[in-house]
Amino acid sequence: MILDLDIGNTLSKWRLKDADSSEIRSRGAVWTREEWRPGADIPDLDVVEAVRISSVARQAVLAQTVALLQSRVGGVHVAHSRPEALGVTNGYREPGRLGVDRWMGVLAGYQLAGGCCSVDCGSAITVDFVLPGGRHLGGYILPGLRLMKESLQLGTRNVAIDPDSEADELLAPGTRTVEAVNHGIYMAAVSAVNRIYSEVCDRENVALPMLLTGGDARVVSRGIQVPHAVWPDMVYGGLEASFPLTAAERAGRMAGAPLVPRPVSLEKIRAGLAFSMLL
Numbered sequence: 163m164i165l166d167l168d169i170g171n172t173l174s175k176w177r178l179k180d181a182d183s184s185e186i187r188s189r190g191a192v193w194t195r196e197e198w199r200p201g202a203d204i205p206d207l208d209v210v211e212a213v214r215i216s217s218v219a220r221q222a223v224l225a226q227t228v229a230l231l232q233s234r235v236g237g238v239h240v241a242h243s244r245p246e247a248l249g250v251t252n253g254y255r256e257p258g259r260l261g262v263d264r265w266m267g268v269l270a271g272y273q274l275a276g277g278c279c280s281v282d283c284g285s286a287i288t289v290d291f292v293l294p295g296g297r298h299l300g301g302y303i304l305p306g307l308r309l310m311k312e313s314l315q316l317g318t319r320n321v322a323i324d325p326d327s328e329a330d331e332l333l334a335p336g337t338r339t340v341e342a343v344n345h346g347i348y349m350a351a352v353s354a355v356n357r358i359y360s361e362v363c364d365r366e367n368v369a370l371p372m373l374l375t376g377g378d379a380r381v382v383s384r385g386i387q388v389p390h391a392v393w394p395d396m397v398y399g400g401l402e403a404s405f406p407l408t409a410a411e412r413a414g415r416m417a418g419a420p421l422v423p424r425p426v427s428l429e430k431i432r433a434g435l436a437f438s439m440l441l
């Protein structure tokens with residue numbers, strides 16, 4: 163089995179992938195913390211032959227995790243943001259400073275779709291762009307839904323947005339505090355993603371497919387106006403592309419990859435932008 167780890171600021175996600183069949187056998191998530199205590203929510207390391215890690219947690223968390231895994235598992239591969247990889251050039255002035263989860267998302271998106279807009283809706287919402295030739299432009303970082311809500315301190319932090327709500331409901335004026343907050347932060351998140359996408363496609367003269375991942379991807383997806391696909395395993399896709407271990411991975415296949423959404427025309431994107439600027 164291959165253990166893939168996506169260590170975020172809040173949650174550490176893991177999945178076990180069968181090295182022979184390339185199937186995903188199990189998955190889970192634990193709160194990001196410095197110590198991995200054995201328990202039901204942690205995979206059984208006895209069946210693991212290789213580990214791949216993307217981590218944006220504090221250095222000590224990664225160091226502790228790697229130390230633990232190296233004593234138990236043969237191959238431990240840790241991803242880093244590089245100036246260039248798999249045909250993509252990193253747009254950051256200091257490439258190593260780009261969050262490695264964003265870099266993994268961009269590499270996966272590029273491998274799947276060529277140029278694309280990759281959006282990660284987690285603790286932060288990040289929006290990255292890579293052009294069809296492989297030039298990553300950099301991107302945008304905004305607070306995620308939960309962080310926005312917590313920062314308001316209106317006593318609504320424990321009332322989550324129902325992930326099954328329709329965008330239409332979530333964008334209506336709220337008639338109680340919890341609703342006003344939930345609808346406000348939802349409006350902030352989806353307006354920003356819609357606007358960023360249109361602005362960047364306009365300035366770069368290209369309509370790009372959009373890919374969404376992260377804990378809040380499904381609910382954000384409902385408020386996105388342009389064609390896009392949700393790919394929960396996009397960060398893992400970057401790990402597969404960076405450290406291919408199975409036959410399928412070596413052939414360029416990433417687990418759970420969606421069909422590439424076909425973007426609307428640049429004219430339509432520009433018409434939408436012009437309309438929003440009139441208001």
Ligand SMILES: Nc1ncnc2c1ncn2[C@@H]1O[C@H](COP(=O)(O)OP(=O)(O)OP(=O)(O)O)[C@@H](O)[C@H]1O
Pocket residue numbers: 169170171172173174218263283284285286287306307308309375376377378
């Ligand atoms: N069981 C859960 N626990 C915590 N957050 C959850 C859960 N399910 C969904 N979420 C939502 O997912 C978001 C966290 O997403 P994700 O797991 O992608 O975050 P993360 O890995 O901590 O993000 P980052 O990489 O930005 O640190 C939260 O904002 C929350 O709204």
Ligand SMILES: CC(C)(CO)[C@@H](O)C(=O)NCCC(=O)O
Pocket residue numbers: 170171218259260261262263264284285286288303
């Ligand atoms: C923005 C987050 C927190 C999103 O998980 C992560 O990618 C990160 O810590 N990035 C480092 C800063 C940067 O990407 O510019």
Ligand SMILES: [K+]
Pocket residue numbers: 170263282284285376
């Ligand atoms: K994340």
